[in-house]
Amino acid sequence: MRKRYLAVSLLLSSACGLACAEGEQRSAKPNVIIIYADDLGYGDLSCYGAKRVETPSVDRLAAEGIRFTNVHAVAATSTPSRYSLLTGEYAWRRNDTDIAAGNAGMIIRPSQFTMADMFKSAGYATAAVGKWHLGLGSSTGTQDWNAPLPAALGDLGFDYHYIMAATADRVPCVFIENGFVANYDPSAPIEVSYKSNFPGEPTGKDNPELLFNLRSSHGHDQSIVNGIGRIGYMRGGGTALWKDENIADSITAHAVSFIRRHRGEPFFLYFATNDVHVPRFPHERFRGNSPMGLRGDAILQFDWSVGRILETLDELGLADNTLVLLSSDNGPVLDDGYQDQAVELLGDHQPAGPWRGWKYSAFEGGTVVPAIVRWPASVPAGQESDALMSQIDWLRSLGSLLGARFPEGAAPDSQDRLATLLGKDTADRPYVIEFSSSHARSVRTRQWKYIEPNEGGSLIVGPNVETGNSPLPQLYDMRSPYEEVNVASEHSDIVSEMQEILQQEQER
Numbered sequence: 363m364r365k366r367y368l369a370v371s372l373l374l375s376s377a378c379g380l381a382c383a384e385g386e387q388r389s390a391k392p393n394v395i396i397i398y399a400d401d402l403g404y405g406d407l408s409c410y411g412a413k414r415v416e417t418p419s420v421d422r423l424a425a426e427g428i429r430f431t432n433v434h435a436v437a438a439t440s441t442p443s444r445y446s447l448l449t450g451e452y453a454w455r456r457n458d459t460d461i462a463a464g465n466a467g468m469i470i471r472p473s474q475f476t477m478a479d480m481f482k483s484a485g486y487a488t489a490a491v492g493k494w495h496l497g498l499g500s501s502t503g504t505q506d507w508n509a510p511l512p513a514a515l516g517d518l519g520f521d522y523h524y525i526m527a528a529t530a531d532r533v534p535c536v537f538i539e540n541g542f543v544a545n546y547d548p549s550a551p552i553e554v555s556y557k558s559n560f561p562g563e564p565t566g567k568d569n570p571e572l573l574f575n576l577r578s579s580h581g582h583d584q585s586i587v588n589g590i591g592r593i594g595y596m597r598g599g600g601t602a603l604w605k606d607e608n609i610a611d612s613i614t615a616h617a618v619s620f621i622r623r624h625r626g627e628p629f630f631l632y633f634a635t636n637d638v639h640v641p642r643f644p645h646e647r648f649r650g651n652s653p654m655g656l657r658g659d660a661i662l663q664f665d666w667s668v669g670r671i672l673e674t675l676d677e678l679g680l681a682d683n684t685l686v687l688l689s690s691d692n693g694p695v696l697d698d699g700y701q702d703q704a705v706e707l708l709g710d711h712q713p714a715g716p717w718r719g720w721k722y723s724a725f726e727g728g729t730v731v732p733a734i735v736r737w738p739a740s741v742p743a744g745q746e747s748d749a750l751m752s753q754i755d756w757l758r759s760l761g762s763l764l765g766a767r768f769p770e771g772a773a774p775d776s777q778d779r780l781a782t783l784l785g786k787d788t789a790d791r792p793y794v795i796e797f798s799s800s801h802a803r804s805v806r807t808r809q810w811k812y813i814e815p816n817e818g819g820s821l822i823v824g825p826n827v828e829t830g831n832s833p834l835p836q837l838y839d840m841r842s843p844y845e846e847v848n849v850a851s852e853h854s855d856i857v858s859e860m861q862e863i864l865q866q867e868q869e870r
């Protein structure tokens with residue numbers, strides 16, 4: 363592959379004029395790595411002000427690039443955020459993008475143009491490693507996990523994948539490598555159900571004595587794998603079952619080996635970590651290293667994974683021309699279903715930084731996330747940008763970097779904001795649309811935040827999260843970041859403007 367690429371560029375550069383220029387441009391294409399953390403909050407990194415946890419590798423990335431302070435994930439939970447990042451379409455345009463079960467059918471359709479398709483069409487080697495959570499196979503509940511899946515990430519433009527089907531707290535607890543269970547164990551056929559248990563199999567609910575690694579606090583009381591209760595039922599798996607304490611090692615090793623394999627050609631790596639999602643059960647070399655218990659330790663483990671990626675780039679001489687984009691899929695949460703003492707050991711740490719609300723919420727804490735860009739060949743170090751941005755735009759922005767052509771109808775909500783992403787300007791997106799787990803949409807501009815009326819309750823009891831829901835329109839003046847005083851009735855003109863934006867977006 364490498365040889366063929368070199369041959370093509372030699373051919374181009376030996377020709378004259380335009381072909382020559384194109385050849386040079388081609389070889390200058392940066393590698394792109396998206397490091398997408400799970401539930402990592404705006405305030406969870408030391409470069410974003412965290413004091414009770416040190417994240418030297420992420421801090422280094424920020425110091426060598428741009429640290430953004432006003433970037434939004436598209437939604438306040440994983441599946442819709444990831445859907446939108448990879449397709450450039452707002453998740454709320456579809457009714458099947460809520461938090462996916464481990465046996466959900468593939469949500470992105472093979473006919474859709476994805477970020478991986480875009481890179482592939484520009485001649486990149488493409489891979490997804492880590493958390494997927496966007497469904498697999500042709501339809502929900504019909505997968506045969508003992509055979510190659512009929513639809514997987516290969517149909518979405520990824521040349522290679524090594525992924526968890528959903529989340530670490532959802533069955534099946536096995537990695538899928540290129541559409542088939544990795545390390546498949548023929549002596550332990552895999553069965554999965556989100557409806558009923560398999561006869562004779564223990565559950566967290568009935569056999570709490572078997573939860574030797576972590577106890578659940580709410581939910582997570584169905585199948586038990588590795589001494590941890592899960593959502594959903596599974597049987598079998600044998601030696602293919604993951605050990606939670608090795609997940610970071612395993613996915614990081616696969617990410618590193620993809621980089622090594624493709625060092626000689628442009629590559630795109632979507633590296634979606636399991637950290638710091640529940641169940642938080644990092645490797646023992648991280649356990650006990652932070653004063654914040656397992657959640658803090660998982661942040662350290664995340665930082666270690668980032669460090670391994672950066673070291674690999676350094677070692678291979680690829681750091682200069684690799685664009686690394688680090689962010690998170692939604693805001694932070696403390697008790698997300700396991701007794702990991704995230705609440706008890708928090709101290710004065712502020713996972714969501716100055717923002718109100720958490721993961722799931724319509725308040726800013728649901729979607730404001732850390733975001734860092736480093737590309738030494740083109741982006742001067744040591745920058746900070748408070749430009750208002752949304753991850754919805756990353757697809758077309760990166761496409762603009764590659765000069766990619768998008769098929770008709772692709773990435774309908776994504777805008778080219780490459781200049782902002784590379785720190786060449788600080789222009790705000792005119793507005794950003796957010797989407798909470800109770801389906802409340804918000805419109806955020808530099809000064810205002812509007813939350814549309816929603817009949818859902820005001821609190822999610824288990825994680826103790828404010829939803830931000832209200833049956834009345836809410837408007838906040840973001841010159842003070844903590845959404846506290848609803849000024850909708852004083853500014854009916856702004857409220858109408860915001861409603862108009864949502865209406866127009868809806869009809870587009």
Ligand code: NG6
Binds near residue numbers: 439529580
């Ligand atoms: C919730 C789970 C939570 C987490 C979340 C998805 C319960 C009680 N809670 O339903 O633990 O898995 O889904 O998180 O089951 S996300 O970051 O992948 O969206």
Ligand code: CA
Binds near residue numbers: 439440639692
């Ligand atoms: Ca998440």
